[in-house]
Amino acid sequence: MAIAPRPIRAFFAPVRSLFVGDASAGVLLILVAAAAMLLANSPMAHEYHQLFHGTLSLTPVAKLDTLHLWVNDGLMAIFFFVVGLEVKREWIEGQLSSAEQRRLPVLAAAAGMIVPALVYLFFVQGDAQQLTQGWAIPAATDIAFAMGVLGLLGNRVPGSLRLFLLTVAIVDDIGAVLIIAIAYTAGIKLGWLIAALVVVAVMLTLNRMRVKTVVPFLLLALVLWYFVLNSGVHATIAGVVAALTIPMRGKDDDTMLERLEHGLAPWSAYLIVPVFGFANAGVNLSGIGLEGVFAPLPLAIAAGLFLGKQTGIVLAIFIANLIGFAPRPHGASWPEIWGVSILCGIGFTMSLFIGELAFPGYRLLIDEAKIGILLGSVCSAVVGYAILRMTTAHPGDEPGSARSA
Incomplete structure (x- = not known):
């Protein structure tokens, strides 16, 4: 079979990368977000809205009376469960x-959450006090989306930077979970919370007793989710807490935690997160107009994601490397570090989730927040990709030229 000339292979390399490696989950998110936006601004906009926000005639949980609530409070609890499993595994081994190993990712993630929040608050100063509730929206990085864009570059990016992006995003998730639990929890019902704590204690006891069957843990996780849902704490926190009780001992190749993570991760990446994106990314622009697109809220979020993320992360790495606190990623140049830091400004999933929590009941603000998230994430994806494409001198298209990740 004839081999295509090098220029042709180089031209089609990004297209080929869409369907392999890290890119597929991120590309699926892009397609889902685009589909949601198209539907929300099409003659089917009413049907799209009714699908997710119309009241269900029958629901097994009274608090979840729309499909949107089932997605955000139910399905996303599984996503957070997978996040919790991943965090526990990374933390243990x-x-x-x-x-x-923790120094640089933790420092970079912290700076990458604090600086975007400050940028956001700077842009909304002088506006309605309510807008300050969205300070955490630009603080999170979307792992699937960011790794998807990085995957389009094949092996051009040093493996140390891929690992750095992944670990920063994981620490970022920990921070986002803490923010949701602390900043967006109100009206706690003590009885339900105590019941949830009892369930956690039982799960920890099963862990200490070295119970090897996964069924009791999953059943108790479901009970925990129901109790937390009714406690006033956001239901998805139950997913993270339940994950932290799952046994993982030593470095066996077949621990319960790893079995669950490997089994659930594809469902999370290719079903749960896309469904969440489809349910939440659609914004009807007809009632917003240009003044809404360039309103303080979307501009603040977009600036926080695009400017705040890269500024905070690059400064953290530079200072840590300068004072000897933690070296910069091995084999990575500063332009490459800059490009990856910009990719950390892709905040799709977590940012959409926090946006819904920050402005409950205010549809216009939630829609403006979505616009800002999409603007900031798209700018971060395009500019980050372009910089890495121009600055990485290690194309993986030729045999022997790939750098191991």
């Missing part, structure tokens, strides 16, 4: 298992 992965890239966050030692203080030395």
Whole structure:
């Protein structure tokens, strides 16, 4: 079979990358978000809205009376469960298992959450006090989306930077979960919360007793979710807490935690997150207009994601490397570090989720927040990709030229 000339292979390399490696889940999110936007601004806009926000005639949980609530409070609890499993595994035996390994990702993630929040608050100062509730929207990085864009570059990017982006995003998720639990929890019902704590205690006891069957843990996780849902704490926190009780001992190849993570991760990446994106990304622009697109809220979020993320992360890495606190990623140039830092400004999933929590009942603000998230995420994806494409000098299209990730 004839081999295509090098220029042709180079031209089609990004297209080929769409369907392999890290890129597929991120590309699926892009397609789902685009589909949601098209439907929300088409003659089917009413049907799209009714599908997710219309009251269900029958629901097994009274608090979840729309499909949108089932997606955000139900399905997303499974997503957070997978996040919790991943965090626990990385903390015990992965890239966050030692203080030395944790230094740079934790510092970069912290700066990458604080600076975007400050940028956001700067842009909304002088506006309605209510807008300050959205300070955490630009603080999170979407792992699937960011790794998807990085995947389009094949092996051009040093493996150390891929690992850095992944660990920063994981620490970012920890921060986002804490923010949701602390900043967006109100009206706690003590009885339900105590019941939830009892369930957690039982799950920890099963862990200590070395119970090897997964069924009791999953059943108790479901009970925990129901109790937390009624406690006033956001239901998805139950997913993270339940994940932290799942047993993982030593470095066996077949622990319960790893079986669950490997089994659920594809469902989370290719079903749950896309369904969430489809349910939440659609914004009807007809009632917003240009003044809504360039209103303080969407501009603040977009600036926080695009400007705040890269500024905070690059400064953190530069200072840590300068004072010897933690070296910069091995084999990575500063332009490459800059490009990956920009990709951290892709905040799709977590940002949409926090946006719904920040402005409950205010549809216009939620829609404006979605516009800002999409603007900031798209700018971060396009500019980050372009910079990495121009600055990485290690194309993976030729045999022997790939750099191992």
